[in-house]
Amino acid sequence: MEKVEMFFSTLSWFTYATVPPVCAFFGWLAFPFAFFTSILAIVFGTVQLWKAISNLTNPLSNEMSEYSNFASTNEALKTIFSQASDEEIAKYEKQLDTVKIFDPVLIITPNQTWINQHGLPAYNAVMDAFATNGLQNRRRDRNSRSIFHFTENEELYTVRRNVRNLIPNAFFVPTSLQSQLSNAQLHPVGTAWILLKVAALKSDFGEDENFFHVI
């Protein structure tokens, strides 16, 4: 009986001697851990808050990054009119001011070989056809004979089909097929570009290589 008592009292001394120091040891470990974690939380929280505030105050920057694959209208025009002066580019840019987002714009730049072959009045007649086809006493080019506004793709390609029927020699037989056809029209009237405004200042654009193909 005495031995058993002694055993328990020994255990309780053992417990008192070990458990508090162990708790204290882990407690000291917990403090730097909590400190470190709260610093991380403050840093991440601040970054998120800062992002949220900057998106609220400047929603355009958010929108711009979404369209970062697209060129500015100015860059697009400089590619299309590679010979144009800054003044001319500014004039063209103004032409695009009123274009609604996602309305297609057709831009035609002249092919000098075609003009040498057919003459400038013939070239202007083709541009006038693109500017007026399907409209009553109105032009879709603001007299530029180069930048044509359409309200939708269907209108653009209907006009293209109509002009091809009216003035077939503005269109050409693709080089790969020219050897198979005698009297083939060898040059297009120009180069066709399709430009879309996708956001206030951004554009998607590209050359439509088949635009002036006869077939």
Ligand SMILES: *[C@@H]1O[C@H](CO)[C@@H](O)[C@H](O)[C@H]1NC(C)=O
């Ligand atoms: C004119 O058309 C010919 C194809 O017949 C092409 O090789 C040439 O690059 C064109 N020129 C311009 C300025 O687009």
